Every structure is written in structure tokens, then in C-alpha cells.
Amino acid sequence: MFPQLLWASFAIAAAAYLLLFLMRVNVSLRLVRLGWLAEAALVSRGLALTLWSLASWEWTPLVACVVVAAATFYWHRTWLVRARADEFCERISEACRGLRLECRYQPGGLALVERQQMLLLGITRLHTRLLLVRVPSPPPRSKVALLVQWLAKQYSGPVPPIPIDLSRPS
Amino acid sequence: MATTFETSGHIDNTPEAVIAYVADPRNRPLFFPALKAITDIQGEPTAVGTSWKWTFVALGMEFRGRGRCLSHEPGRLYSFQTDGGIQSTFTYRAQAESGGTKLTVSLEYEVPENAKAKLPAGDRGQKLREEEARRALENLQLILQR
Numbered sequence: 001m002f003p004q005l006l007w008a009s010f011a012i013a014a015a016a017y018l019l020l021f022l023m024r025v026n027v028s029l030r031l032v033r034l035g036w037l038a039e040a041a042l043v044s045r046g047l048a049l050t051l052w053s054l055a056s057w058e059w060t061p062l063v064a065c066v067v068v069a070a071a072t073f074y075w076h077r078t079w080l081v082r083a084r085a086d087e088f089c090e091r092i093s094e095a096c097r098g099l100r101l102e103c104r105y106q107p108g109g110l111a112l113v114e115r116q117q118m119l120l121l122g123i124t125r126l127h128t129r130l131l132l133v134r135v136p137s138p139p140p141r142s143k144v145a146l147l148v149q150w151l152a153k154q155y156s157g158p159v160p161p162i163p164i165d166l167s168r169p170s
Numbered sequence: 171m172a173t174t175f176e177t178s179g180h181i182d183n184t185p186e187a188v189i190a191y192v193a194d195p196r197n198r199p200l201f202f203p204a205l206k207a208i209t210d211i212q213g214e215p216t217a218v219g220t221s222w223k224w225t226f227v228a229l230g231m232e233f234r235g236r237g238r239c240l241s242h243e244p245g246r247l248y249s250f251q252t253d254g255g256i257q258s259t260f261t262y263r264a265q266a267e268s269g270g271t272k273l274t275v276s277l278e279y280e281v282p283e284n285a286k287a288k289l290p291a292g293d294r295g296q297k298l299r300e301e302e303a304r305r306a307l308e309n310l311q312l313i314l315q316r
Contacts, residue, residue, distance in 0.1 A: 095200060098197050098200045099200055099313055100313055100314075141308075142312070143312060143313065146200060146201070146309060146312065150199060150200055153199065153205075153206045153207075153227060154207075156206075156227070161227065161230055161231055161232040162231045163231075163232045163234060164231055164232065164233050164234065165234045165235070
């Protein structure tokens with residue numbers, strides 16, 4: 001019974017995460033986080049091997065988790081973003097102006113130029129409100145790193161945060 | 171009792187440019203690491219008396235409140251206050267220094283009893299706020315350097 005419960009709970013968590021992402025706008029789904037979930041499932045099942053040996057049907061979820069973990073590790077800088085392409089690009093251009101960072105449109109995304117070095121923020125429109133964004137890997141102390149941090153705040157994960165209004169008395 | 175904290179650093183730009191940049195609340199989410207958004211700006215963004223809504227993100231929570239500009243002396247000083255559950259006053263002072271600017275950021279804040287349960291408090295809370303102010307200053311150095 002335990003293996004069924006374990007696989008089912010991880011499958012439900014992944015489905016809920018994906019569902020939340022599809023239901024909300026201006027959020028992002030970082031593929032690497034699905035990979036962490038797959039890794040957590042593999043580790044949990046591995047730890048339980050001493051108590052429950054592997055049943056033949058378990059090879060399917062096991063292989064699926066290995067594939068997801070490997071694929072998302074490879075695409076660890078890839079995000080799915082629920083936003084319109086024009087709005088998304090406009091907000092980034094505005095942020096670049098605020099950061100005094102040179103930014104120009106080019107096929108495949110936005111070119112970010114800092115200290116004569118060009119990094120590409122890849123943007124592919126998958127649907128009306130669904131984008132595939134490939135975030136560059138900037139040096140830690142750079143304006144592009146600040147832009148990536150800002151992007152992560154504006155397009156946070158799909159799980160809604162707990163809102164706390166401090167302007168109201170408790 | 172109010173807690174105070176001060177940090178300063180050199181910025182390679184003029185005092186006028188530095189104060190003009192920090193005085194515009196729309197720039198703040200770009201250099202304040204935990205500040206997600208400034209919305210609902212009531213009035214001319216950099217003017218005294220202008221207010222806005224702010225959203226901070228920390229520990230999986232979103233804290234919201236209002237802020238208001240207290241004083242703005244171009245090239246010299248800018249200060250604002252956050253109202254509501256947590257009262258804090260941020261003051262930016264700029265002085266010309268070696269062809270650039272010495273920017274001093276002072277933070278004075280008080281966490282009322284009724285908000286302590288909602289916010290990181292004690293030494294941990296203080297360290298978080300001080301670290302935030304330090305990183306904001308480092309980010310300003312990076313953004314404003316010529």
C-alpha cells in the first residue's frame with residue numbers, strides 16, 4: 001500500500017502545482033522545481049526500499065521521475081511564464097530603463113548588453129498567455145543579475161503567497 | 171522602542187542623480203531585494219506628501235502597507251515613511267565625495283506589539299532588515315555607476 005500512496009501523493013503534488021500555474025496569471029513555473037519534486041519522489045522510494053521491494057509496475061513512475069529530473073536539470077534556466085508576450089516584454093524594457101541597462105529586441109528574445117557583453121533573455125510565445133523564457137546566467141554582481149532577481153519577484157511561483165496587510169490593525 | 175540602523179557607501183555619480191533615482195518610488199523594487207512592487211502612487215512620484223502601496227515578499231509571505239514621502243531636497247536628502255502596522259522611516263543623505271557621492275541610508279523602525287506575531291522579530295528580524303538595507307545600497311552602487 002505504501003508505494004501506491006507515495007507515488008500518488010507526488011503525482012497529486014505535481015498535478016496541483018501545474019494546475020495552479022494554469023489557473024493564475026503573471027506567475028512562472030520553473031521547470032527545475034518539477035525536477036526537485038521528481039528527485040524527492042525517487043529519494044523517498046529509495047529510502048523505503050528496505051521495507052518495500054520494487055514492484056514491476058513501479059518502473060513506470062520511476063523511469064518517468066528519472067527522465068523529468070534529468071530533463072529539468074538540463075533546462076534549469078527555463079521558465080514557463082503565464083503572461084502576454086507584449087506585456088512581458090514591455091515590463092522588462094521598463095525595468096531595463098530603471099536599471100540603466102541596454103536592452104533591445106532581437107529574434108528569439110531580448111538582448112541585454114552590459115559592459116560590452118551581450119546576454120540573451122530568450123522568449124518564445126507558446127500560446128496567448130504562455131511563454132517559454134530562457135533566463136541568462138549573468139555574473140553575480142551585475143545589472144542583468146538584478147533584472148533576473150526582479151523578474152523572479154514579479155513572476156513568482158504558482159503557489160499563492162500568504163498576504164499580510166500591515167496597514168490594517170490586527 | 172524604535173530601532174535605528176545606518177549604512178553608507180560611495181556611489182560613482184552626482185548627488186543630484188543619486189537622490190533623483192532613490193526619490194522615485196517606481197525604481198525601488200529594482201534595488202530593494204525583498205520589495206516586490208510599488209503601486210497606487212498618489213501624486214507626483216518624487217514630491218513630498220505623495221503616497222503609495224508597497225508589497226514586500228519574505229519567507230513565502232507578502233506584506234503590504236502604505237508609504238509616504240516626508241522630505242525631498244534635490245541633490246541632498248530624501249526620506250519616506252511606511253505607515254500602518256510597522257512604522258519605519260528611511261532617510262537617504264547624499265554628499266559630494268571624490269567626484270562621486272557618499273550616500274548614507276538611515277533606517278528607523280518600530281514593530282508594534284500587534285504586528286510582532288506577523289513579522290520576523292528580535293535579532294533575526296533586525297539582521298534581516300539591516301542586510302536588506304546593505305544590499306539595497308550595493309545595488310544602487312551598481313545601477314548608478316557611470
